[in-house]
Amino acid sequence: MQRNKLREVRGTKDLLGVELYKFQYIHRLSQLIASRYGFIAVDTPIIEFTEVFTKTLGDDSDIVTKEMYNFQDKSGENITLRPEFTSAIVRVLINKNLVVPIKLFSSGPVFRYERPQKCRQRQFHQVNFEFFGSDLPLADVEMIALGYNILSELNLLDNITLEINFLGDKETMNSYRLSLIEYLNKYKKDLSEDSQHRLVINPLRILDSKAPEDREILLNAPSISHFYNKYSNDFFMEVLSGLNELCIPYKINHNIVRGLDYYCNTVFEFTTSKLGSQNAVVAGGRYDGLVKFMGGNDTPAIGFAMGIERVSALIDYEHQEPRSVVLIPIGKDAMSHALRLAYELRCKGISVNWSYKNTSLKNSLRKIDDNSIVLIFGDEELENDTIKVKDMKTGEQQEIIKCDLLDLLYKKI
Numbered sequence: 001m002q003r004n005k006l007r008e009v010r011g012t013k014d015l016l017g018v019e020l021y022k023f024q025y026i027h028r029l030s031q032l033i034a035s036r037y038g039f040i041a042v043d044t045p046i047i048e049f050t051e052v053f054t055k056t057l058g059d060d061s062d063i064v065t066k067e068m069y070n071f072q073d074k075s076g077e078n079i080t081l082r083p084e085f086t087s088a089i090v091r092v093l094i095n096k097n098l099v100v101p102i103k104l105f106s107s108g109p110v111f112r113y114e115r116p117q118k119c120r121q122r123q124f125h126q127v128n129f130e131f132f133g134s135d136l137p138l139a140d141v142e143m144i145a146l147g148y149n150i151l152s153e154l155n156l157l158d159n160i161t162l163e164i165n166f167l168g169d170k171e172t173m174n175s176y177r178l179s180l181i182e183y184l185n186k187y188k189k190d191l192s193e194d195s196q197h198r199l200v201i202n203p204l205r206i207l208d209s210k211a212p213e214d215r216e217i218l219l220n221a222p223s224i225s226h227f228y229n230k231y232s233n234d235f236f237m238e239v240l241s242g243l244n245e246l247c248i249p250y251k252i253n254h255n256i257v258r259g260l261d262y263y264c265n266t267v268f269e270f271t272t273s274k275l276g277s278q279n280a281v282v283a284g285g286r287y288d289g290l291v292k293f294m295g296g297n298d299t300p301a302i303g304f305a306m307g308i309e310r311v312s313a314l315i316d317y318e319h320q321e322p323r324s325v326v327l328i329p330i331g332k333d334a335m336s337h338a339l340r341l342a343y344e345l346r347c348k349g350i351s352v353n354w355s356y357k358n359t360s361l362k363n364s365l366r367k368i369d370d371n372s373i374v375l376i377f378g379d380e381e382l383e384n385d386t387i388k389v390k391d392m393k394t395g396e397q398q399e400i401i402k403c404d405l406l407d408l409l410y411k412k413i
Contacts, residue, residue, distance in 0.1 A: 011122025058261030094296035101133030135300035141242030168232035327354035330378035
């Protein structure tokens with residue numbers, strides 16, 4: 001195989017050492033906090049039938065038209081690497097006849113064919129939270145509080161802003177869409193190429209544009225808040241009141257629409273200024289019509305995802321490796337004894353390494369890190385049923401009876 005084919009595929013990244021430990025820490029903490037809110041874990045395959053996503057995300061969404069990894073399997077089925085979690089979780093809800101209300105936690109890699117840049121790869125990782133079965137504003141408040149709680153435990157609140165918007169029901173969104181089209185048509189030639197296309201297909205997506213020419217035009221665009229009916233206004237006010245009750249600070253941003261067609265009512269993002277254009281760390285909202293649209297019962301729902309790569313880039317994390325034991329057997333009989341001793345210690349929960357070959361004591365000690373505890377034994381120690389214990393952190397060495405070894409190691413580790 002050519003050497004250049006042994007590198008990472010563009011847009012993917014190997015995870016090792018501290019970086020992997022950070023990912024695992026973020027995942028563990030997120031699942032722990034989610035369990036306090038009553039979430040249960042669910043794991044879905046990374047592949048789904050393509051229709052699961054094309055049906056739910058919108059045929060004209062960027063994900064469907066530009067970013068999905070699609071292929072045909074050997075039986076001719078159209079398959080897609082999951083580009084997001086929500087559609088797959090809704091499929092599970094319907095397929096398994098899960099009883100609502102229910103809160104589901106999921107995590108893993110997702111795949112989108114995008115231009116790789118800081119904190120945005122083609123394979124990236126998310127933790128995902130979905131709450132099915134409540135149409136109350138307090139459910140929205142609790143979900144936002146969960147995201148806030150996780151970011152607080154990660155010590156990130158100093159760098160984070162909660163931005164929130166309310167898209168309203170279909171009546172509100174349709175009225176606003178017509179007004180926005182009327183306004184943007186006056187500036188059609190000045191819009192970016194992407195936004196000119198979106199003006200025909202999905203004009204609300206223009207609100208999310210990062211293009212400078214679009215941002216300038218949008219400064220005087222109509223606000224969706226002017227189109228709220230009584231239901232939309234009352235619902236949004238209850239959500240904001242709940243956030244105030246929990247002392248969760250927020251900023252209303254009427255340009256937040258989220259990039260997927262299924263969102264309605266409350267949408268929100270936790271953003272940071274520390275990551276450039278990829279500033280959303282947590283993002284989500286309501287999708288009350290999605291379950292019914294996919295063939296299930298009429299089920300209100302709200303969810304959000306948190307990007308692990310983006311959180312990892314923000315947190316300070318120092319991994320503390322547990323102290324390990326290193327065996328240095330000297331002589332053939334000691335080698336055989338080392339195999340048995342290593343197994344016995346591992347069965348007692350102790351991390352053990354050894355070189356599996358006879359080398360000089362001096363050379364062996366040179367390769368061992370300062371966090372290790374070294375066990376040295378040869379023919380003499382085997383005959384006397386003793387073992388030499390050297391603490392590389394302190395330099396202290398002592399010879400003890402083998403039956404006292406476990407107690408000593410438990411004290412030092």
